[in-house]
Amino acid sequence: xxxxxxxxxxxxxxxxxxxxxxxxxxxxxxxxxxxxxxxxxxxxxxxxxxxxxxxxxxxxxxxxxxxxxxxxxxxxxxxxxxxxxxxxxxxxxxxxxxxxxxxxxxxxxxxxxxxxxxxxxxxxxxxxxxxxxxxxxxxxxxxxxxxxxxxxxxxxxxxxxxxxxxxxxxxxxxxxxxxxxx
Numbered sequence: 001x002x003x004x005x006x007x008x009x010x011x012x013x014x015x016x017x018x019x020x021x022x023x024x025x026x027x028x029x030x031x032x033x034x035x036x037x038x039x040x041x042x043x044x045x046x047x048x049x050x051x052x053x054x055x056x057x058x059x060x061x062x063x064x065x066x067x068x069x070x071x072x073x074x075x076x077x078x079x080x081x082x083x084x085x086x087x088x089x090x091x092x093x094x095x096x097x098x099x100x101x102x103x104x105x106x107x108x109x110x111x112x113x114x115x116x117x118x119x120x121x122x123x124x125x126x127x128x129x130x131x132x133x134x135x136x137x138x139x140x141x142x143x144x145x146x147x148x149x150x151x152x153x154x155x156x157x158x159x160x161x162x163x164x165x166x167x168x169x170x171x172x173x174x175x176x177x178x179x180x181x182x
Contacts, residue, residue: 001074003103004181005158007082007093007149008110009141011117011124013165013173017110018079020174025181030073032080032093035066052084052091059084059091067101077181078102082109082145082152085133090144094152104158107149108180110173112165114138 004027008014018029033048039062040051052059070078081093094102112120114135121133133141149160161180165173 002105002181003074004077004106004108005080005082005094005102005104005152006077006108006110006177007080007145008112008165009081009083009117009138009145011120011138012110012112012142013120013170014110015079017163017165017170017173017177018077020170021177021181024174024178027075027077027181028073029077029079030070032066032070032078035069036062039065052086056086056088056091059086060095063095063098064101067098071101071103078104082107082148083141085141090141090148092148094148096155099152099156104152104156106180107152107158107160108177109145109149109160109162110165110177111142111145111162112167114142116165116167 006014006018022029037045037048037051040054043058045051045054051062070076083093084091117138118133118135146162152158153160161176163173163176
């Protein structure tokens with residue numbers, strides 16, 4: 001039994017690569033943000049973008065409730081974010097108390113070149129409301145994810161794998177994830 005965290009910043013292609021990898025190696029996937037959002041809706045939150053702008057205390061409350069639900073599951077992939085950029089700064093997606101509940105065995109970061117992420121986000125403008133970020137801010141966010149992922153690994157003993165989702169190389173990235181899931 002294994003718990004794998006797959007993370008990446010918005011536009012890196014995390015979910016796209018993961019869906020392709022699942023064609024090679026089948027596992028159940030739970031989206032951490034979806035679980036949190038179901039809880040946030042009970043508090044009157046209307047969309048996920050609104051959720052991340054709520055006070056930290058409220059976000060932490062939803063994080064814990066989601067972790068408790070996810071922590072009961074085995075042999076799953078947890079689709080999440082290593083860090084969440086909020087108006088207050090970067091919020092760890094998996095702070096220590098959450099890691100203690102979830103106990104991941106492996107952490108996979110999906111990354112892409114900042115320019116590719118920016119282009120993907122522009123295509124999504126009608127679908128998602130995101131804060132504008134420059135190439136430099138995207139690079140910083142990915143660096144923050146790397147630092148957070150290694151911190152998570154130190155606390156849990158999980159391995160960290162960085163998978164590059166290069167434009168036009170979806171299958172290669174998916175195969176790399178599938179190998180880590182073995």
